[in-house]
Amino acid sequence: MSRILNQLHSEWPRVRMFVGVGLRWWWAELSWLVAPLFRRFWHHAENVFLIANTDGKLSAPVSVQEDRLKQSENILSLPVNWQKRCAGRQTFISLDAEQVMRLPITLPRTALPSMKKAIKYKLITESPLPLDQLCFDVRIMPQNHARGKQHDVVTDVAICRRSTVEALNKMLEAAGVSASVIGFSSDAKLPLDFTFLTSRGAREVHASLRINRFLAISAFLICLSVFPATYFSARWLTAQTHSEIHAARESQDDLMPLYEQRAIIQSAHHELANYIAAPRLSNVLNDLANYLPRTTWLHVVRYENGTLKIVGYAPAPTVAARSLERSSLVTEVKLDTVIGTAEGQGSAPVQFELSALVQLRASP
The missing domain is CATH 3.30.1360.100 (General secretion pathway protein M, EpsM)
Structure with missing residues (x-):
């Protein structure tokens, strides 16, 4: 065993060199094939991120407008005709900070499984607008993770007018944007901190992404399991064959004395017949x-x-x-x-x- 380990250790630099060359060649020659697959399963470099101003117009983030060469991998710059660029892509819209109201609401830890319902009940008394006129989303404040086993949880609730979200959604549908997500990002970048509305097309995209990822992972796991399954099947067949051969040999070993006795009797019979005849x-x-x-x-x-x-x-x-x-x-x-x-x-x-x-x- 030690000799095998020493041999592997001595051969490791050469193996690493060959693997590195193979991976570099694979990336250089097959990136054109792998990139579309990644875009299909993970939608990298296909999302459009826009910011809605207070007057209802859409614009690109300031960081993208100032430096188009240093864009995030998941953000595309906004061209003049943004409708064509957003068509067929998943579009994320962030409302302006003046259109969103944020409220810290404390909930008991036992209410976390039904947090949305508990927040809706709290908003009846704490929201300046009726529930049927607003959209809201909630997230747990990060400092709650350091508080340990306290009984209360502080949540961050974002509220906006439903009319603003619906008007923005109608404008996107009129422009041909079928997969859109409207929410709010405090940093003006993806991912969104809060989500107020997810269109039907975006839900279908998310569902198809989950299915595609599941299929890709399943195919990968199947490919990985083929080799161990083949190896263990071959080992099992080998063991089964050896056991059958051993059983056949044992049965033949039991019959060999009978065959030997029969051969001796036949030989004696022939010798006696020859002697008498x-x-x-x-x-x-x-x-x-x-x-x-x-x-x-x-x-x-x-x-x-x-x-x-x-x-x-x-x-x-x-x-x-x-x-x-x-x-x-x-x-x-x-x-x-x-x-x-x-x-x-x-x-x-x-x-x-x-x-x-x-x-x-x-x-x-």
């Missing part, structure tokens, strides 16, 4: 030599399953067959075929085929 067949051959006429010439003598077949030549095949019937070791002597015509003892020999049953018995 040899003298019996020799007796049959002796009878053939004794009883067949001397003018008979044997060409083929074959013994198969207790049957003796003879192919030979003789001047009188019938005489040869009758002579062989006198042997006590053969029975049912038959002259199967005769090729040619036999005229007698002095004639030319003709070919014949003869068969007989052999009764083998041990010689005394």
Whole structure:
């Protein structure tokens, strides 16, 4: 193990160099492909941020107007024809500070799960406008995180006129801006501190972003899980195969003694049969030599399953067959075929085929 770690430590600079070169090449060659994917899933560099003046006109933030070369990554500069620039993009509108009223409201910590309802109840007495004429949003003050387990929570509530928000939303819809978020930012930059109105298009964009991010993360996790799953599946299949091979070998090891005993028995049986049959067949051959006429010439003598077949030549095949019937070791002597015509003892020999049953018995 230590040798492997030492080898990895010695090879680490080279591996780091190759990985760095690969990442730089990947960024240089594939940034055109990766950038649209990031814009689709995270909408980087596609948001437009505008500020609504007290007279209802929209303008770019002062920092963007003064220095267009040092813009935030998520903020686009405002051109003269801002309607075309905002079309098809998510637009964030921040109301002017004079249009927003901020109230610190203290709530019990137990009211945090239903904070919106509690704030609405508080605004009935503390707001200068009726509830149906205002829009509000709330956030928890940062100093509450340092107070520990106190029972009260101080919230920061921003209030604006509903008519102002609705008029601004109608102007954006008339200009073709479908995805808009109207709120307030004290620093005149994204993200908004308070949100008063989110259009339907913006909600759809947020929902699609969540779905796209979920799909991207799921695909990434699936790709990461493919390699471990494949590795462990291969390991499991290997272990399963080894266990099956081991079981088969054990079963074969149990059967091997039986096969060996059967082979020994068959070998002994063949040896015994050869030992007993040899003298019996020799007796049959002796009878053939004794009883067949001397003018008979044997060409083929074959013994198969207790049957003796003879192919030979003789001047009188019938005489040869009758002579062989006198042997006590053969029975049912038959002259199967005769090729040619036999005229007698002095004639030319003709070919014949003869068969007989052999009764083998041990010689005394």
